[in-house]
Amino acid sequence: MKQKNGFADYSWRLLMALWAIGILFPLLWIVFESLKTNREFFADIWSIPEKLKWVNYANAWTLLGVKQSMFNTLYYIGLSLLIGMFFTTVNAYALTRLDFRGRKLIWAMIMLSLFLPGINALVPQYVLMRSFSLTNSLTGLVILDSLGESALYLMLLGGFMASLPKEVEESAYVDGASLFKVFYKIIVPLSIPGIVTVAIFKFMGLYNNFLGPLIYLSDPRKYTIGLNIYYLNILMQYKTNWVTLFASVIITLIPLVFVYVLFQRQIMEGTTIGAVKG
Template sequence: MEGMREKRTIIDVVWWVLLIAWSMAILFPLLWVFYQSLRSNPSFFQDVWALPESLNWMNYKNAWIKYGIGNAMLNTLYYVGVSLVLGTFLTTINAYALTRIQFKGRKLMWALIMLSLFLPGINALIPQYVLMRELHLTNSLTGLILLDSLGENVFFLMLLGGFMRSLPKELEESGFLDGASIFQVFMRIIFPLSIPGIVTVAIFKFLGLYNNFLGPFIYLSDQSKYTIGVSMYAANQMMQYTSDWVTMFAGVMIAMVPSIIMFMFFQRWIMEGATLGAVKG
């Protein structure tokens, strides 16, 4: 018995050390970028590991103005905010229809959705671009919103669908007996009970939209419409001419703030919602 306890303790220590090492591998680059963002360019090029003589917080102001991060943040807020609300609502409606409503062709539709998992998303890039160009939606944040909102993500649909499938059908039947319509049952019964799963999907959608680079990079040609990801890419391209690395590091730190805040305050929702969707589905 004591041997088993000792063995488990050794295993726990090994896992603890591995997790600490993994955490440090993730945190070290972030701390290094933050450290470099407070230095001056001469000291940076002289020795990247030397301690800064003074903290240059002006680098953040320069990044906000010089690289247009303020305008990019407003564009990102519009793009992410509208896409998040519209896309999450459509995902919720689709999950409800495919899991709670019986209609002909439902199983075939689910089979086609599952089949799409085997198709790389990059294959749809050219047809999507041609369609967006023909509809005159390129170089438009609104067009990008429509593309991301109407393009359903199978993972989110499966996650939320599995959560909704676990709800008792008696809840809907009691609503129908009281004369409620399908939409009323959805809004007054299913939607409130599915809040944990919906919040989880919304958080994942936010992180995906905020970190989305390929879509805005392809469809946006006007620099005044750049999102934060494309704006930072443009700033990186400028380094071959300006070499103002400390200002770019400051811009990178500003760009990471929303994602860090999201992880800090909503990590419990992410874990609980993902677990509920997986177990009950």
């Protein structure tokens, strides 16, 4: 028998609908404003554009430096994601599938790092980066974010790897497989859902990273997309070309929306499988 929806169900659905509207309405408003002229924007911010000004997006891409900052962001995210995921996968494997002296102590120190505010590390990190002449460098940011392991990502991927059956490795060792071969031939393929999940979370974090580029980058030609939008917002107080700035904001949202739509299922499945089996 089909269960009838009660008052509580309809109330939750209404609440979720209002929440969705609260998120989507500002985005739609920015889209409409990005297609106006500056005259229309200052005349009435709630009016519909008389004619869609797609040229605002071309101007944002070229004149406001969105193109260069987007390429800088892709370089920064691409290398950081590649190197960082390698270290995260290796560390998760070592801490969950291997038995060695001091493993529990290392896990305890990693758990302890969750209680320490990350802002406390800004000063020693900056001093270290400056001593190695890595400030004002995208490569320096890549090194900083690649070698700085996140306890949350390590726990997520480690929990997924810990749920894999030990018998798979044991049979491989019996057949004469080495530790390295077991890792990249067995563990990595079986852990693809968890690796994809962590990679997507890392991508989101790197793409939205603002504090790191703000502290370490001073050359406008090296700005990432978030830092570029921040300085454009300050610049618009003097140039008042807000419609082009709105177009820049929409351009920056496209990669995030694309990743979310493309990998939404992998995120849900990877997180759920790791939680249920672990």
